[in-house]
Amino acid sequence: MTSSELWSRETADRYDAEEAENSSPAALRPALDFLARLAGDGRALEFAIGTGRVGVPLRERGVPVTGIELSEPMADVLRTKADEETLPVVIGDMTTTVVPGEFTLVYLVYNTIANLLTQDEQVACFENAARHLVPGGRFVVELNVPPLRFLPPGQIAVPFDVSDRHLGFDTFDLVDQQLVSHHFTRDGEDGRYRRGSCRQRYIWPAELDLMARIAGLELEQRVADWDGSPFTDDSPRHISVWRKPVG
Numbered sequence: 001m002t003s004s005e006l007w008s009r010e011t012a013d014r015y016d017a018e019e020a021e022n023s024s025p026a027a028l029r030p031a032l033d034f035l036a037r038l039a040g041d042g043r044a045l046e047f048a049i050g051t052g053r054v055g056v057p058l059r060e061r062g063v064p065v066t067g068i069e070l071s072e073p074m075a076d077v078l079r080t081k082a083d084e085e086t087l088p089v090v091i092g093d094m095t096t097t098v099v100p101g102e103f104t105l106v107y108l109v110y111n112t113i114a115n116l117l118t119q120d121e122q123v124a125c126f127e128n129a130a131r132h133l134v135p136g137g138r139f140v141v142e143l144n145v146p147p148l149r150f151l152p153p154g155q156i157a158v159p160f161d162v163s164d165r166h167l168g169f170d171t172f173d174l175v176d177q178q179l180v181s182h183h184f185t186r187d188g189e190d191g192r193y194r195r196g197s198c199r200q201r202y203i204w205p206a207e208l209d210l211m212a213r214i215a216g217l218e219l220e221q222r223v224a225d226w227d228g229s230p231f232t233d234d235s236p237r238h239i240s241v242w243r244k245p246v247g
């Protein structure tokens, strides 16, 4: 039983259109270069592969990719782009689902580790990644730094997007380390906004490193983006790479 919210058919049908800007070849190229380099001659496993925004083009670059995905509707959309033989997907929870074979790379992008709402499950996710890796293999996570520096005392909300089509803000529960991302999206031209929300457990980089240690992985690299820019005080997100020791 997972704490993750189940992504619905409606969300799945809208996903690619809503993520079009972050799905173009130009937007994805740095991530694909980064991931293909780490996969080397081996196989890659994407946790929470969704509609294949990253997995499908990585497969097209020649990297054998397998996916684990909780939502059948999301995987159904992926299936319109790649068949089972080209890109196998197992429906299941990324904390517990085991797929056949060994991988040089396991990756989990787009803040999705935060969809696991408990610390125990986030640790289990690291352990499941480690379970699938060959010695020397890597686990890559792309995640926002919790934006708590933008939360003034006494407030509970931080806006992250204020544009004509979309209003987005996070609300925080600092005691339980939870946030809810709220989205108000203008659908048509009639001025109506559709409301959506997504619960997450936010995580600091240092806590991730401890989870990795529990899973027997070592931090190899932390950068601010897929181009490899240095991670600094002001970086809003990070790409972190942990390695399974050899021997």
Ligand SMILES: C[S@@+](CC[C@H](N)C(=O)[O-])C[C@H]1O[C@@H](n2cnc3c(N)ncnc32)[C@H](O)[C@@H]1O
Pocket (backbone or CB within 6 Å): 002, 004, 005, 006, 007, 047, 048, 049, 050, 051, 052, 053, 054, 068, 069, 070, 071, 074, 092, 093, 094, 095, 109, 110, 112, 115, 116
């Ligand atoms: C933001 S989307 C990311 C999809 C894809 N990785 C991408 O980059 O476009 C989050 C995905 O995580 C999946 N997900 C959430 N919790 C999960 C879990 N516990 N195990 C497997 N997949 C999960 C959702 O169903 C959804 O498809």
